Amino acid sequence: MTNMVGQSIGRVDGRLKVTGRARYAAEFNEPDLAHAVIVSSTIGLGSITGIAAEEVERMPGVIAVLSHKNAQRLPYGPNRQSIDPPYGERLHVLQDDEVRFFGQPIAVVVAETLEQAERAAHALKITYSARVPQVDPATAERVFPEAARQGAGRVHADVERGDAIAALRNAEVSVDVHFAIQRENHNPMEPHATVAKWEGDELTLWSKSQFVVSEQAEISAIFGIPAEKVHVVSPFVGGGFGTSLRTWPHVTLAALAARHIGRPVKLVLTRRQMFYTTGHRPFTLQRVAIGADNTGKLTSIVHDGAGETSRYEEFIEALTSVTSFMYSCPNVRTTYRMIPLDTSTPTYMRGPGEAPGMHALECALDELAYKLNLDPLDLRRRNEPDIDEGRGIPFSSRSMLQCYELGAEKFGWARRTPTPRSMTDGRLLIGYGMASGSYPCFFAPANAQVRLMPDGTAEIEAAASDMGPGTYTSMTQVAADYLGIPIERVKFALGKSDFPATPPHGGSMTMASVGSAVRAACLDAKAKAAEASVREVNGSFSAMRVEDLIWREGSLSKLADMTGGRSFQDIVSAQGSPIVGVASAARDVEVAGKYSMHSFGAVFAEVAVDPDVSIIRVRRVVGAYGVGKVVNPILAKSQCIGGIIGGIGMAIMERTVLDRRNGRPINAHLADYLVPVNLDTPRMDVFFVDEDDPHVNPLGVKGLGEISLVGVSAAIANAIFHATGKRVHELPIMIENLI
Ligand code: MOS
Numbered sequence: 001m002t003n004m005v006g007q008s009i010g011r012v013d014g015r016l017k018v019t020g021r022a023r024y025a026a027e028f029n030e031p032d033l034a035h036a037v038i039v040s041s042t043i044g045l046g047s048i049t050g051i052a053a054e055e056v057e058r059m060p061g062v063i064a065v066l067s068h069k070n071a072q073r074l075p076y077g078p079n080r081q082s083i084d085p086p087y088g089e090r091l092h093v094l095q096d097d098e099v100r101f102f103g104q105p106i107a108v109v110v111a112e113t114l115e116q117a118e119r120a121a122h123a124l125k126i127t128y129s130a131r132v133p134q135v136d137p138a139t140a141e142r143v144f145p146e147a148a149r150q151g152a153g154r155v156h157a158d159v160e161r162g163d164a165i166a167a168l169r170n171a172e173v174s175v176d177v178h179f180a181i182q183r184e185n186h187n188p189m190e191p192h193a194t195v196a197k198w199e200g201d202e203l204t205l206w207s208k209s210q211f212v213v214s215e216q217a218e219i220s221a222i223f224g225i226p227a228e229k230v231h232v233v234s235p236f237v238g239g240g241f242g243t244s245l246r247t248w249p250h251v252t253l254a255a256l257a258a259r260h261i262g263r264p265v266k267l268v269l270t271r272r273q274m275f276y277t278t279g280h281r282p283f284t285l286q287r288v289a290i291g292a293d294n295t296g297k298l299t300s301i302v303h304d305g306a307g308e309t310s311r312y313e314e315f316i317e318a319l320t321s322v323t324s325f326m327y328s329c330p331n332v333r334t335t336y337r338m339i340p341l342d343t344s345t346p347t348y349m350r351g352p353g354e355a356p357g358m359h360a361l362e363c364a365l366d367e368l369a370y371k372l373n374l375d376p377l378d379l380r381r382r383n384e385p386d387i388d389e390g391r392g393i394p395f396s397s398r399s400m401l402q403c404y405e406l407g408a409e410k411f412g413w414a415r416r417t418p419t420p421r422s423m424t425d426g427r428l429l430i431g432y433g434m435a436s437g438s439y440p441c442f443f444a445p446a447n448a449q450v451r452l453m454p455d456g457t458a459e460i461e462a463a464a465s466d467m468g469p470g471t472y473t474s475m476t477q478v479a480a481d482y483l484g485i486p487i488e489r490v491k492f493a494l495g496k497s498d499f500p501a502t503p504p505h506g507g508s509m510t511m512a513s514v515g516s517a518v519r520a521a522c523l524d525a526k527a528k529a530a531e532a533s534v535r536e537v538n539g540s541f542s543a544m545r546v547e548d549l550i551w552r553e554g555s556l557s558k559l560a561d562m563t564g565g566r567s568f569q570d571i572v573s574a575q576g577s578p579i580v581g582v583a584s585a586a587r588d589v590e591v592a593g594k595y596s597m598h599s600f601g602a603v604f605a606e607v608a609v610d611p612d613v614s615i616i617r618v619r620r621v622v623g624a625y626g627v628g629k630v631v632n633p634i635l636a637k638s639q640c641i642g643g644i645i646g647g648i649g650m651a652i653m654e655r656t657v658l659d660r661r662n663g664r665p666i667n668a669h670l671a672d673y674l675v676p677v678n679l680d681t682p683r684m685d686v687f688f689v690d691e692d693d694p695h696v697n698p699l700g701v702k703g704l705g706e707i708s709l710v711g712v713s714a715a716i717a718n719a720i721f722h723a724t725g726k727r728v729h730e731l732p733i734m735i736e737n738l739i
Contacts, residue, residue: 002553004477004487005699008634012487013236013472022236026193028206030264033195034063035114036257037121038250038267039107040276041099044133044663045342048097048106052125056109059123061116063261067107068094071256079221081214082444083245083504085345086152087145088313091277093249094256099128100311101343102663103276105249110257110265133342135663137283142306142337147314154318154353161324161390162331167300171291174300175367179288179360181731182655183308184281185665186349187675188467190238191271192278196254197264202229207251209234209495210244210465210505216497218247219255232497237505240467241646242348245506248278275656275668279347282307282317283339284356288364291331296372296382298329303361306337310345314338317346318353322438323361324390325596327383332390342663348506350646351709354439359650359731362435362714367727370418376434376718377404377413388596396595396695399626400436403602406687407434407624411604420725428608430619431723437711441597441628441702442509445586447500448517450479450525452579456569457489459578460521464494464514465505468642469705470635471514477631478515478699482522483568484554492518500582508599508703511631516585516697525581526551529568532575539574540564587697595695599702601625603647605715606682609723614738618648618716622685628693628702640686640708647712648676652732 016022041048053065071094084090093105107124111117134140148157168174194207203225209215212232220227237244254267269278284307291300305319320334349355369376384401387394408414416432417423423430448462460479466472472492480487493499502514530549533541533556541549541556541564548559555565572579606620621644630636653674657666667673686708693700713731720738721727728737 002481002484002486004480005631007477008632009473009477009487011470011473012476024190024236024238025195025206025208025234026266026268028195030195030197033264033266034110034112034261035117036108036110036254036265036267037117038105038253038273039109039121039124040273041102041104041106043099043128043130044102044135046099046128046130048099048126049129050127051107056120056124059120061112062109062120063112064110065107065124066094066257066260068096072259074222075224077221077224079218081217083211083214083348083506085313085315086147090313091249093252101133103273105253105277108253108257110261132661133663135341135343135658136660137285137308137339137341140339140341142339145314145316145336145338147316148336153316154321157336159324160333164300164302164331164333167331168289168291168302171299172294173368173371174289174291175364175371176289177364177367177729179286179363179729181284181356181359183283184349184650184654185275185656185673186241186243187274187670187673188239188241188243191269191274192244192248192250193268194251194254195264195266196258198259201225203255204231204233205251205255206233208237208244210237210240210467212465212495212497213463213501214504215247215251219251222252223255233495234465235495237465237467241350242352242506243278245504246279246347271670272668275665277344279345280656281349282309282315282346284317284319286319286360288360290364290368292368292372296374296379298327298383300331301329303334305335305357306339308339308341308343308346310343311340313345315346317356319357321353322358325385325388326361326436326438328385328389329383350643351439351706354706354710355650355713358435358437358710359714362711363717366433366718366721375418377408380404380436391596393594393596396597397626397628397691397693398600399689399691400600402689403600403624403626406689407602407604407622410624410685410687411622413604420722425608427611429611429723431607431609431719431721433715433718433722434602434604435711435714435718437601437603437707438598439508439707439710441512441599441696442507443512443587443697444503444509445584446502446513446517447584448514448521449500450521450581452525452529452568452572454569454573456567457491458483458485460490460492460518461499462494462502462514462517463497463499464502464510466494467505469639470632471510473635474511474631475515475518478518479522482519483526484551508705508707511701512697512699512703513585515699515701517583519698520583520585521581524583525579526568528581529571529579530556532579533566533571536574540566591695597696599625599627599704599707601707601711603711603715605719607716607719607723609720609738614735616652616720616733618682620683621712623708624687624689625704625707626689626691627704627707628691628696629700630688631701636688636704637686639705641684643708644684644712645676645681646709648680648716650731651713651716652734655732
């Protein structure tokens, strides 16, 4: 074994990125490419009564106008991927005259140039019969998820142990708080984009995707063609945060348009269109009521959640997923209801479920701490559980207490004076706040292939994606270690549906799942190389048994006396053709039933609030995490910093506002949809506790993409209370909430 795992090496694809040679979906400019622009509905509900296509078809450069009137009827065969809502049916584009939400794609204009296509798309006259959509979650009905009834989806809605309501009523001290969190859109820098090209009945899609094998399956189901005929290519992803997990309608539209005109077509969404049909973090409402005795021991937690979904699919935001195990408490009740609206379907957004759910839980705990006159950190320590009390099984590992200790020390929590408005810096009010975070350690079956080459390099393939965390680099490190070769000799490729299948590049499971598959494929390749060596004629290991050989440091020797060391390069050269290792990795079902597997973290934030105009500045954030083995500390730190910035956006900036009259996202652009920029971004320090978890997967990694956002908004909200004495039960917290 070399020792690359655990090292802070730079990104192996860094040079490609900084020199502009990393190619993103929209940069695959095929010869004879035409440009497509989506025409989005300008009503929020109703039907299309007319499309004046003939007028724009005569405009310069226009090749075609596709709508429900002339688009090919598509079979839309059944296909439900792990990231798709467990119940309902996805949107079928250009198949009928119905408009279900504002911004729904209702036509596509294809032209020789992008400018011509845009001009014609703007000129296209469409008439509607419009009704008023229901987009106000406050007045909409709430329904029990059908998926939960059927045992599908991540939320097993309505779970109870003990009698939480009675315990709440009898509690010596209690809080009962309602929270509203506004809709958010992912807004990665790279917009969704697809270049579609048909060659006979084969379709290639250069497409921004966090899940190429799912996109392949979905497009094959929609068009009713065999999956082998669809090739999805996505070598680089310019930020995702979950919005590129599902295959959204624009991919279908690009393929439809390309087939219609018989030429390759490029389709890129505008920033505005990124607010329409590519998922969003749903608007959510929560009630968290917590009871405790006078010493701060929790006696009851009631956590009721509700989140918006579309009329046509059940998206469930896992708001209550941590509530049953986060703290020790005999009586816990959680519920979940959906709020169906005339809108497009929400989707996973970084820290889905846990980020909004733990915001409510952790803010309510802060309120309880004040009622009990306890340090918020002490309150949490007093309720640290020994096991997962929801499932009645131990944690595979849980470093919560170490995270509290490390984070508090690095942050200087001891300097905090508890009384609100008691800390100042000049005229500014200073607040310190903290919160816990957790995210499940997911693992889904993954595959990888390793080719040992005669020149001593190893070519590794897995369908996976790299939306920024450094998948290329971390997988290279794993392969280098398990093959015993320097990282320069590892060539890791990803982002093709033709490569061995992998799970979604989301849910913080890429390192665990794909990493385990890469490891297993390397071990398989080495075993095959050993077998090849004993089959050689007149080789040093000829006619030996493979059991009598051992790999060390990339060299195969005799177990008995460690002599005869041969590299795989020698063996492959002797054989004359590459040696191929393939493997799958999956979590042992028995182990999964025995241990509760989650990452844990603690976030500490300092804010400064102007006492006159209530401008909020986050000044400092410290995060301490127990995430198992950290493969590349500098990349891991970088990923956590990104998550913290996302949490700052969630806490004080991000919200998508809908016009109640027609469902139009009013602020569908980056001038009014605020995300943190450099001036909003404070000093962030990230620490990892040493954590050795032998149960989660062979690499011992838990994943950290999501947990780095979970808890950030609560720590900031709690700091804002500490600074100002005002509790705001809504996100984002804005100036007007404090004045
Ligand atoms: Mo993340 S929401 O799983 O891309």
